[in-house]
Amino acid sequence: xxxxxxxxxxxxxxxxxxxxxxxxxxxxxxxxxxxxxxxxxxxxxxxxxxxxxxxxxxxxxxxxxxxxxxxxxxxxxxxxxxxxxxxxxxxxxxxxxxxxxxxxxxxxxxxxxxxxxxxxxxxxxxxxxxxxxxxxxxxxxxxxxxxxxxxxxxxxxxxxxxxxxxxxxxxxxxxxxxxxxxxxxxxxxxxxxxxxxxxxxxxxxxxxxxxxxxxxxxxxxxxxxxxxxxxxxxxxxxxxxxxxxxxxxxxxxxxxxxxxxxxxxxxxxxxxxxxxxxxxxxxxxxxxxxxxxxxxxxxxxxxxxxxxxxxxxxxxxxxxxxxxxxxxxxxxxxxxxxxxxxxxxxxxxxxxxxxxxxxxxxxxxxxxxxxxxxxxxxxxxxxxxxxxxxxxxxxxxxxxxxxxxxxxxxxxxxxxxxxxxxxxxxxxxxxxxxxxxxxxxxxxxxxxxxxxxxxxxxxxxxxxxxxxxxxxxxxxxxxxxxxxxxxxxxxxxxxxx
Amino acid sequence: xxxxxxxxxxxxxxxxxxxxxxxxxxxxxxxxxxxxxxxxxxxxxxxxxxxxxxxxxxxxxxxxxxxxxxxxxxxxxxxxxxxxxxxxxxxxxxxxxxxxxxxxxxxxxxxxxxxxxxxxxxxxxxxxxxxxxxxxxxxxxxxxxxxxxxxxxxxxxxxxxxxxxxxxxxxxxxxxxxxxxxxxxxxxxxxxxxxxxxxxxxxxxxxxxxxxxxxxxxxxxxxxxxxxxxxxxxxxxxxxxxxxxxxxxxxxxxxxxxxxxxxxxxxxxxxxxxxxxxxxxxxxxxxxxxxxxxxxxxxxxxxxxxxxxxxxxxxxxxxxxxxxxxxxxxxxxxxxxxxxxxxxxxxxxxxxxxxxxxxxxxxxxxxxxxxxxxxxxxxxxxxxxxxxxxxxxxxxxxxxxxxxxxxxxxxxxxxxxxxxxxxxxxxxxxxxxxxxxxxxxxxxxxxxxxxxxxxxxxx
Numbered sequence: 011x012x013x014x015x016x017x018x019x020x021x022x023x024x025x026x027x028x029x030x031x032x033x034x035x036x037x038x039x040x041x042x043x044x045x046x047x048x049x050x051x052x053x054x055x056x057x058x059x060x061x062x063x064x065x066x067x068x069x070x071x072x073x074x075x076x077x078x079x080x081x082x083x084x085x086x087x088x089x090x091x092x093x094x095x096x097x098x099x100x101x102x103x104x105x106x107x108x109x110x111x112x113x114x115x116x117x118x119x120x121x122x123x124x125x126x127x128x129x130x131x132x133x134x135x136x137x138x139x140x141x142x143x144x145x146x147x148x149x150x151x152x153x154x155x156x157x158x159x160x161x162x163x164x165x166x167x168x169x170x171x172x173x174x175x176x177x178x179x180x181x182x183x184x185x186x187x188x189x190x191x192x193x194x195x196x197x198x199x200x201x202x203x204x205x206x207x208x209x210x211x212x213x214x215x216x217x218x219x220x221x222x223x224x225x226x227x228x229x230x231x232x233x234x235x236x237x238x239x240x241x242x243x244x245x246x247x248x249x250x251x252x253x254x255x256x257x258x259x260x261x262x263x264x265x266x267x268x269x270x271x272x273x274x275x276x277x278x279x280x281x282x283x284x285x286x287x288x289x290x291x292x293x294x295x296x297x298x299x300x301x302x303x304x305x306x307x308x309x310x311x312x313x314x315x316x317x318x319x320x321x322x323x324x325x326x327x328x329x330x331x332x333x334x335x336x337x338x339x340x341x342x343x344x345x346x347x348x349x350x351x352x353x354x355x356x357x358x359x360x361x362x363x364x365x366x367x368x369x370x371x372x373x374x375x376x377x378x379x380x381x382x383x384x385x386x387x388x389x390x391x392x393x394x395x396x397x398x399x400x401x402x403x404x405x406x407x408x409x410x411x412x413x414x415x416x417x418x419x420x421x422x423x424x425x426x427x428x429x430x431x432x433x434x435x436x437x438x439x440x441x442x443x444x445x446x447x448x449x450x451x452x453x454x455x456x457x458x459x460x461x462x463x464x465x466x467x468x469x470x471x472x473x474x475x476x477x478x479x480x481x482x483x484x485x486x487x488x489x490x491x492x493x494x495x496x497x498x499x500x501x502x503x504x505x506x507x
Numbered sequence: 508x509x510x511x512x513x514x515x516x517x518x519x520x521x522x523x524x525x526x527x528x529x530x531x532x533x534x535x536x537x538x539x540x541x542x543x544x545x546x547x548x549x550x551x552x553x554x555x556x557x558x559x560x561x562x563x564x565x566x567x568x569x570x571x572x573x574x575x576x577x578x579x580x581x582x583x584x585x586x587x588x589x590x591x592x593x594x595x596x597x598x599x600x601x602x603x604x605x606x607x608x609x610x611x612x613x614x615x616x617x618x619x620x621x622x623x624x625x626x627x628x629x630x631x632x633x634x635x636x637x638x639x640x641x642x643x644x645x646x647x648x649x650x651x652x653x654x655x656x657x658x659x660x661x662x663x664x665x666x667x668x669x670x671x672x673x674x675x676x677x678x679x680x681x682x683x684x685x686x687x688x689x690x691x692x693x694x695x696x697x698x699x700x701x702x703x704x705x706x707x708x709x710x711x712x713x714x715x716x717x718x719x720x721x722x723x724x725x726x727x728x729x730x731x732x733x734x735x736x737x738x739x740x741x742x743x744x745x746x747x748x749x750x751x752x753x754x755x756x757x758x759x760x761x762x763x764x765x766x767x768x769x770x771x772x773x774x775x776x777x778x779x780x781x782x783x784x785x786x787x788x789x790x791x792x793x794x795x796x797x798x799x800x801x802x803x804x805x806x807x808x809x810x811x812x813x814x815x816x817x818x819x820x821x822x823x824x825x826x827x828x829x830x831x832x833x834x835x836x837x838x839x840x841x842x843x844x845x846x847x848x849x850x851x852x853x854x855x856x857x858x859x860x861x862x863x864x865x866x867x868x869x870x871x872x873x874x875x876x877x878x879x880x881x882x883x884x885x886x887x888x889x890x891x892x893x894x895x896x897x898x899x900x901x902x903x904x905x906x907x908x909x910x911x912x913x914x915x916x917x918x919x920x921x922x923x924x925x926x927x928x929x930x931x932x933x934x935x936x937x938x939x940x941x942x943x944x945x946x947x948x949x950x951x952x953x954x955x956x957x958x959x960x961x962x963x964x965x966x
Contacts, residue, residue: 078958080814080887117925143886147877154876161923170923174915181874182908189904192890193897 014055015071015087018097019134021048026127034119038112041123045105048130052101059094061492069140082200083143087135090497095348095490096137096265099355100258104130106475107253110363112468114249122163122250125155129254136262142191142201145270149226149262150184153177156254163248172242179239183229190222194274207273207504213281220275220283227271230263231320233287234294244313245375249366252309256316257359261351264323268344272331273504279328280335288328288423292431294321299437303444307375308368311445312361315401318434319354323347325431326416329423334502343419344498349490350412353400353483357409360397360476364390367469368449371462377445382454387464391450393473398446400480402439408483508556508565510573511613513544518606525599533599537606538584545577549965561681562620567965568816569617572747574964575824576616579739580609582831583732585942589935590732590838601641604634605736612744621670621680624748628666628712631744632659635737639729651728658711658721666708672701682756689759702757702764709752713745715805716775719798723782726794731841734790735834738797739827746804750819753808768808772899775802776906783913789837790847792913793830796873799910800826803903806888810895818887821960825872825880825953832869832946836862836921839935844928852920854927862935863921865943870914872950875907880953887957 025044029037060070069088077085089097108126116122132155135148161173195201198209211219228236244252271279278284298318305311323346330343365375367390372380384391396407403409413435421428465473483490517540521533552565584602591598611631618624636659640652674680676698677688692698711718726734757764776799783795804826807819836855837847839862844851856863872881885907893900953960 078956079961080817080957081890147882150877150882154871158922161919170919173923174912174919177915178908178912181876181911185904185908188886189889189893189900192886192893192900195890196893 022127022131026124030124032120037120037123042108049101086140087138088140091493092497093137100133103257110472111250129155140203159251160247165246168246172246176239176243183226186222187226190219213277216275217278220278227263234290241313245309252362253359257355276505279331284332291321291325295434302441308365322416326419329420341498341502346412346415348494353408356479357401364394377448380449381452384450386462390465393477396477398442406484408480411487510544510548515610518603522603533602537602541581548573562623563617564619565617571820572616576740576743579827604638608634615744615748619682638733641730647728651725655725662708662711665704669701669704685756699763709749713801714798715771715801716778723794727790731838739830743823772802772805776902780906780909806892809892822884825884829869829872832865836866849920853924855921857927858929861943867918874911874914878954880950883957
């Protein structure tokens with residue numbers, strides 16, 4: 011059985027090498043093929059997965075090889091429910107992202123697709139590694155391909171400025187995480203996850219470690235006030251880069267908070283630090299949403315909306331953690347955050363793709379120059395609406411259930427906080443509907459509209475598959491919750507002890 | 508000691524080969540001799556040399572450092588054919604001088620007597636003064652040579668003065684006897700003064716701030732291959748000598764010098780990285796980067812464990828590999844463009860993808876990005892120093908954070924410009940490509956399987 015996980019890890023890496031060496035023209039088919047095989051393997055693992063394990067066997071498909079005799083760390087991988095959810099997200103979105111670029115006239119195609127697959131390798135590694143050092147290594151591995159994707163195919167006149175800022179910002183964050191992890195490692199038996207959980211640290215040490223590790227996650231998520239790299243990077247990256255960044259990469263940090271931060275440093279979370287994080291997250295929710303309302307660049311709107319949505323996930327996770335540490339065990343926040351992680355990943359990829367489609371029709375990212383596309387592109391209008399509704403969290407779409415559980419968990423922590431955080435639902439409707447209304451029904455430029463076409467086959471297949479997920483998960487969210495609940499319970503129990 | 512003799516004989520032969528055919532053979536002789544020396548360094552030392560043990564002790568650690576410095580020199584020799592192609596008349600001297608300097612380095616790896624230390628330092632330095640000025644017609648090269656010589660002579664003064672103080676207080680040159688003296692008389696002022704003077708002299712040799720002032724000018728003025736030699740082999744030699752001296756000879760008075768050394772490191776890490784950020788010339792940037800790496804390597808003195816020597820060797824080897832990787836790219840660009848500003852690298856990825864890749868991977872390795880040898884090296888040093896000097900690790904992390912910004916600038920210049928500024932007719936030679944592939948493979952293999960280093964070089 012363990013062979014499956016090994017395949018999952020190595021296929022993108024080997025595939026990436028193959029694609030790099032492949033012919034420029036046909037490399038996209040090879041990349042798509044590899045990504046689809048990867049997706050099918052993940053589906054097989056999911057279908058075969060034991061969702062109600064006893065506590066002893068939360069991990070499945072475990073592989074463990076010795077690595078270095080000098081470092082107490084091993085090549086230890088495994089899948090539990092939470093990993094599986096994020097693996098599904100990664101491996102469903104990667105083929106969609108590759109497919110979304112089929113119509114584009116990308117230069118150096120083989121490098122482009124090779125880098126996307128390399129990124130997938132890093133992401134799979136992050137979500138399956140059960141060793142602190144390994145996690146850090148894969149965490150950094152994802153940074154290099156996305157940096158090259160953003161830098162090489164990003165918007166021509168802007169890419170030199172924003173890529174360096176993005177890289178340095180996230181690299182600094184990661185370095186602090188490395189210091190934090192090394193510190194924990196020096197106080198524990200090894201880098202193995204369970205040993206890190208059992209590290210003997212007193213309150214001061216835990217507080218320092220908490221902030222060091224949290225800094226890396228706060229940059230990646232991003233949490234207010236570490237978000238300044240994000241709007242530029244999302245805006246000027248190529249569409250596929252923005253999709254990877256917001257759809258999957260950001261989720262690494264949500265995963266990291268749950269997998270590493272909560273169980274390693276419970277004391278500061280129960281204390282003032284946890285509350286500071288919740289406050290920052292809630293500030294981010296409102297701040298991001300308010301800024302999104304006044305943006306005119308559509309990719310910026312999505313970027314700030316993503317920033318705002320992530321704030322709610324963080325607030326929910328930490329709210330539940332604080333409530334648990336105060337004595338009443340609850341995992342709702344984490345469950346909600348994971349449901350929302352999956353939903354947001356799919357929605358934001360859809361939204362960025364819609365932006366790409368709009369950009370192709372209107373040759374501009376400024377929403378003031380758009381309008382009236384619904385008349386000539388009815389298919390697009392419907393699918394776009396479904397994705398927008400999903401992002402707003404309208405009932406029966408995938409965004410609803412996660413947001414609902416998250417707000418509930420914040421309410422359990424503090425009623426006022428929940429009221430402020432709840433603003434996100436209203437504000438999100440304001441900026442997304444404004445964007446949608448302007449682009450689809452606003453007053454259009456007839457010259458532009460006369461040449462604009464409805465969706466092409468590729469565009470339709472990408473958007474339709476996303477829309478299916480939006481509705482399907484909106485109606486049947488329970489499988490996702492079932493999938494993650496046992497592993498989340500394990501983490502929160504480890505934290506509470 | 509047999510390795511030392513082989514390298515020395517090779518150097519002599521290479522020097523005299525200059526009589527024939529304008530020194531064309533010197534490089535091949537050098538490569539041949541170095542390969543033999545590398546082979547011999549894997550053998551146990553002959554029993555005959557046992558009697559010289561009190562002057563030159565060829566231990567397992569000596570062998571380890573000898574191996575990594577020979578490998579680095581070999582790589583540089585492979586690059587030499589292209590790098591020195593405009594030195595038509597005196598190639599043999601350059602190769603011979605590099606080998607002589609290597610002899611000095613190997614002497615330093617096994618010194619057990621302060622006289623051997625002094626000899627090693629001088630054998631290492633004097634060829635370097637000459638090599639720094641190898642571009643005879645270039646004023647900057649002349650400046651580098653004279654600057655290096657004057658400052659080096661000054662540092663030698665410190666070194667001798669320190670040795671004199673130590674001899675005066677202990678009455679011996681032997682490292683282990685000095686160690687014993689230090690543990691028995693930890694409060695002897697003259698002894699401690701000698702320790703500090705020697706620390707300063709060695710800090711000069713490895714370019715630790717505040718004794719780094721010479722390095723940017725010397726590095727940027729010297730011919731690029733020589734700069735690469737200084738940044739790799741000389742750094743390996745200097746650091747291991749410093750390491751042996753401080754942790755064996757002066758271990759008894761550690762608390763007297765360790766704080767001074769810590770201050771050196773803090774200054775180095777902040778100053779070198781901040782100055783690196785301000786550079787517009789890639790070669791000067793690499794000079795500051797080399798200074799900053801001395802700062803990271805210095806962490807090895809804190810929280811020492813039985814693995815410290817191994818960590819030091821690993822880091823030095825990883826760093827040398829990446830230095831060679833970046834410099835081979837720089838040599839190529841310098842040759843075509845006659846300058847090394849960041850702008851000169853624009854579009855290199857398009858005309859020479861392999862060269863740009865090796866430079867990029869080397870720079871990422873220097874910055875300590877995972878899956879490269881540099882990361883494993885940094886990780887080992889950081890986790891070691893975390894036990895004794897968490898604050899220094901924090902400083903080092905901040906330093907790395909700054910350094911990534913200027914490493915990225917070079918990568919950006921090479922990769923992120925669509926139009927190339929290079930003529931497509933000029934292609935790199937086969938040797939170059941082989942060295943590039945070797946460096947990429949080693950950096951990544953060591954980054955993924957760090958134990959390979961121990962397996963290959965023996966521990």
